[in-house]
Amino acid sequence: MRRTYDFLRFAGLALLFAWPANSFAADPLGVNGEVQASLKGKVVDILCEIGHDCAPNCGDGKRQLALKTADDKLYFASKSHVIFAGLTNDLIQFCGKEIIADGLITSAYGSQMLFIQQYKTSETGEWIDATQFRTDWAKAHGVEPDSQTAKEWYKTDETVRAALELHGKLGLTP
C-alpha cells in the first residue's frame, strides 16, 4: 500500500508540473493566496531595479528576475513549470525584453511571487512551456529532456547529491 501511495504522490506531482501548458491556461494549484495571472511585462533584474546595482545581461542567470509591467509594478518571477526549479533559465534570454506570461501569483508571510507556467514573446506568438531548466539540465547531462532522468533531475543532480551527502536529508549531519 505504501508503494501505491509513493507512486500516487509522485504521479500527482509529475502531472501537476508536467501537464502540457497549452492544454489550458494557468492550472490552479491551491497555493496560498492564489490568483491566476496573465501579465505582459519586461524581464528585469530585481537588484538593478530596486538597489540600482546592475550587471550585464541581468546577472547572466545568477540573479533574481521579475516582470515589470506597464504600470511600473514588479512581479517577482520565482517558479517554473519544472518540478523543484526556478525561472531564470527561461527568462534570462529575455533580459530587457517584453514577454506575456501565464501563471499564478501566490502570497503569504508578507511577500508574493509569480509562478510562470507558460509564456510567449508576442500576442500572436506560440505559448512556450516554462521548462527551459529541464532542457538545459538534460543537455548538460547528455540525456533527452523528456527522459525519466531529466524529469526526475533532482534524484541524480550532482549538486543535490553533494549537499545531501554533506548534511543529510534533514540537514542535521555536522
Place this chain on the structure above:
Amino acid sequence: MKSIEKDNHIMFMSSIRAMRQRRIGLAVALFASLSLSGAGLADSLNFATGKEKPPPPPEHVTPANTPPADGTSKRIQITGEIIDAWCQVSGIMGIGVGTGHHQCAIWCAAGGGPIGIQGSDGVAYILLKVEGQDPIASETAIDFETDEVKVDADWYVRDGTNYLIVNKILENHGVVNQNHEKYGIVPFGG
C-alpha cells in the same frame, strides 16, 4: 481442488482484486480531484504522510522593524531561518521550513529557486545578494539551507514583496527547527 472449492477460491480472489482495484481507483480519483481542482497539493501530501497538518500562514504579518519608505532601503539586523522561499510562501508542500523540508529546500536551491529568510517576525524575506554573492544556485546559499542565522542587511519593500541584500551573516546557529517528527519529510516521505 474440488470444483466448488475452486470456484469459491476464484470468486474470493476476484473480490480481493476488485477491492484492491476499487481502493486504488478511489485513491487516484481522490488525488486527481484534490490536485486538479486546486484544493491543495499540500493537503494531499500531508494526507499521504499521515503526520500532523501544519497550521496555515497567518492572515497578516507585521515586520519587527518599520518598513523603509518607497524607493529607499533600511539597514536592519534580523534573525531567521534560511528557506526555500517558493515552498514557504506558496505552502505547496505543507511545510516550507525545518528539517522536514530540508531535502526539498536543497532540491529547489539547486534548481535555481529563490532563497529567503523566514524572519522571527513572521515575514518571508527574499535574498537578492549574500555577502557579495548572487544567490541563484550558489553553493553558499545551498549550504546554508535551513540554518538559523542572524544577518545585517539592507531591506527593501516593493510591490508586496520584502527583499534583503545581506551585507554580513553575523551568526549561524545551524539547523534549529527540527520538525520532521511532527510533520514528516515532504514531499514523498522519508
